[in-house]
Amino acid sequence: MTLNDRKMMILQAIVKDYIESAEPVGSRSLSKKYNLGISPATIRNEMADLEELGFIKQPHTSAGRVPSDKGYRLYVDQLMEIKRTADKTRIHLKTELLRQYNELEQMLQYTSKLLSEFTNYTSIVLAPQVKKSRLKEIKLARIDEENMLAVFVTNTGLIQNPIFRVPPELSSDELEKIANFLNQKFVGMPLEEIENRLAGTLKEELERFHSAVHSVMPELFHALEQMSDMGLYLSGTTNIFNFPEFSDLSKARDFLTLLEEKQVISQLITDPGGGQLKISIGSENSIQKAHECSIVTASYHMDNQTVGWLSVIGPTRMDYAHVIDVLDQMSRLMNQALKDKY
């Protein structure tokens, strides 16, 4: 079922043209605009074949053709020329600013803003998944008579510092002892494993180690659980209004509502598949509500491990080549910035 060169050429032209114009592409204008060296009639014949094979479709009988999800897929896999056109210098310059953020959070927020700015779509940045990151250090310290501060530092630069009450009889020295013990046991371990162990047999061992520890444990455990909330940074949500496919109010609404459901969004982005870069087109998305969108996702790394994702979401009629280019550059630059920092 491989297509001959001419069909490929025609499909490529249709997709390109439609990505640019958002109007169904007719045989006549195609032949004129792209100098394919064949007449509209011939193109019509080929189009009929392409339609039968499911790569393009007609909005209605007397309209031009529009790429189907399958058509975009073929385009992305085989026809697209990744143009390194996105202004490299500009991206590079702006990304330099990443280094000036001390807080990972702000850095991610800024990354997201840049992504939407460079692509004109909506961007999503997923912060490092807490549960998978490894403990670097636990600190416990009294703040005053009633409260203590726990600081969890992970290898992904994530810091969590819940405050909670402790009985006054627990001294600073004792807290330090407990912290030492916990560090000895847990440093280097993924948080989710720590959570499991805390719930399991280790609990007893800890309570044997220090009698006062049982008053701190539930709070620590709770704090760990709370860390599961994964940060998600959106930017350019209103860019959707630039695209005619969302000029229907209910379409725009559905899209924006989708974006509000952080749980769903993060599932879409972390869906397995793909390597360094993942492209999910229309109905390929695992969630029904995202069937009118395409999502391009790049991962970013720390310690040679994937810890989070940069993502661009927009209409299936997306300028894939450009988005891929930008995402590729941004993720590289971000990896570098993270490496320098942590």
Place this chain on the structure above:
Amino acid sequence: MTLNDRKMMILQAIVKDYIESAEPVGSRSLSKKYNLGISPATIRNEMADLEELGFIKQPHTSAGRVPSDKGYRLYVDQLMEIKRTADKTRIHLKTELLRQYNELEQMLQYTSKLLSEFTNYTSIVLAPQVKKSRLKEIKLARIDEENMLAVFVTNTGLIQNPIFRVPPELSSDELEKIANFLNQKFVGMPLEEIENRLAGTLKEELERFHSAVHSVMPELFHALEQMSDMGLYLSGTTNIFNFPEFSDLSKARDFLTLLEEKQVISQLITDPGGGQLKISIGSENSIQKAHECSIVTASYHMDNQTVGWLSVIGPTRMDYAHVIDVLDQMSRLMNQALKDKY
């Protein structure tokens, strides 16, 4: 220029009806629906007067009347009956959950969500203004050979913990000394004042105190500056699609774009005026872009000081009575929860 009772009654009926129906209100339907005891013709005469005085207006010649911003203002100030209808038990129950959040951030996020849920408008919660909160404690601690952690705790429960590099020759003991010194100097002081002092003469004193301190100062200073970003939690942004006044795509777009500009939003909300509760109707808003919206804002407190705001934004045709009721309840409950916690 005070209106007679009948005019008041008619204006009240018009506003009520329009808030409910979003349709221009005609004299005939008004007379029927509200049993005012006067004929449509009389109402028409009164309406003509009310229009001349600027309390109502006509979308076009042969349409009913719609309240103007001035009309809403009169309604809010004198005619509105605050109905304690919002289900008190329901709000109370759900708000109970506020207590279970350790992190202020999550608590505010949840508050925002509840607000939009109870009102069906968009809600905005402004986190305590960092610069105005007072320092409760500074902690400095080494994390490893290269990095240290600074923890700022404020009276508003806000914690900031920037990590930065320090020269290895600075020992833990020395860090502790510095921290002690800083605490002694700054505890109880608003952050903005600390910032100023750090930039001023105190800088020299600090550097006299400990020779190594100059290597930490710029970073600490930078960290303080970064704390200025005020947290802003939005919820229910897509509720705007429920209102016919925003069924025009460009209107909806403008509204959502406005919400994306956090700087502008926080200005709108913190604009002075009003006491415990502030209502800003349409053109009363200081920002041109918000002239089609009304904003109702309640403040919340810590240590008997206003530290942040709860806000609801929606069309000028807003159910003010209900929103005020909900905001009032929520802010009380929140104040209580904060008091218990900090």
Place this chain on the structure above:
DNA sequence: GTTAGCACTCTATTAAGGTGAGTGCTAATT
């Protein structure tokens, strides 16, 4: 295998006519 020609299809746009809610004004009524 390719292309010109042609009838046909379907959407989008515009114009025209009809409907109904609501008004302002005048004259009659209370």
Place this chain on the structure above:
DNA sequence: AATTAGCACTCACCTTAATAGAGTGCTAAC
């Protein structure tokens, strides 16, 4: 003097019809 009934008038909105235009599929010629 205030209120109300009556009536002509206005204007948005809806429906219908007519028209233009882009594009197709099919057939026959090249």
